[in-house]
Amino acid sequence: MKIKAGLYIGIAMVLIVGGSLLAVKGKDAVSQAESRKQGILEAEQTTLFYQNSPGAIAEAGASAGDSVREGEVLFKVKSAGEGDKEVLAPYDGLVDRVNVEKGDQVQAGVPLAVVQKNTYYTDLYIQESEIQQLEVNQSIDVHFPYLDQPMQVKGTVNSISSAPLFATLRMSREKGQADLSMFLVRISMDSNTDLLPGMTAEVKLDEITD
Structure with a gap:
């Protein structure tokens, strides 16, 4: 009986530890996804x-x-x-x-x-809780994740302004949160023969360091 009890306890501990690791990984995945802000490349x-x-x-x-x-x-x-x-x-x-x-x-x-x-730009909607990571004239990496060979270019934060009310309401309701202030951030970059207006541009806020 003692052996069986010990075995059950061991299995329970493995399940608890494994579940905790999965929860941490899941939380990290959600956090990474939320840090990725996407917009459409415009000219x-x-x-x-x-x-x-x-x-x-x-x-x-x-x-x-x-x-x-x-x-x-x-x-x-x-x-x-x-x-x-x-x-x-x-x-x-x-x-x-x-x-x-x-x-x-x-x-x-x-x-x-x-x-x-000769320059492209993309507009991103950034939450109030994240906007302090960005400032005008800041250099930032812009990713194009859906190309056959994903690429990265250097961009510059051109402007930061309050987002239209409809964007604030939509983003808040999609996340099931109380209405949060949203900001519209425009990022510009040099044109590139590999890039075309209409492509998806992505900025990863978790890559930004002070």
Whole structure:
């Protein structure tokens, strides 16, 4: 009987220790999952509108896919009322789309082209209890976990602001918590030939060290 009792006690101890280890591992897994903040990679774009008196496109120096520098002449317009007018690139970037060609008649408000910045960004929703880990101009690792070969790039915290109320309510209710203040954090990074707008970007808060 003593042997059986000892055996039962030993089995019970193994089960208790094993259960405790599983609970700790489970808690760690949940903690790691909660520290991962995901957003969608976006590219900032600007539509260039013609803003002068009616005229005709005299030169169209930009094509879709061209790299451009800030201040570079993209179009020249011959206007009867104001003479020759130039349309310049607003920043370094890439021509995403061109809507006109040489000889086209244009007037104020006509979209000429769309220019995309050389930087990407992603917006993340961060809880009030976590926001102190981040600050503007902070360098941070951004992961792209769902690529065939997951990659990591350096990003910079551009801005931190209060999140819209709907985001605060949604995030709180999903977690079954009382309403918590949420913050919208924008992180920018250089464009990369391996990255495309629409990809999932991820930041791991548990990687951040003071």
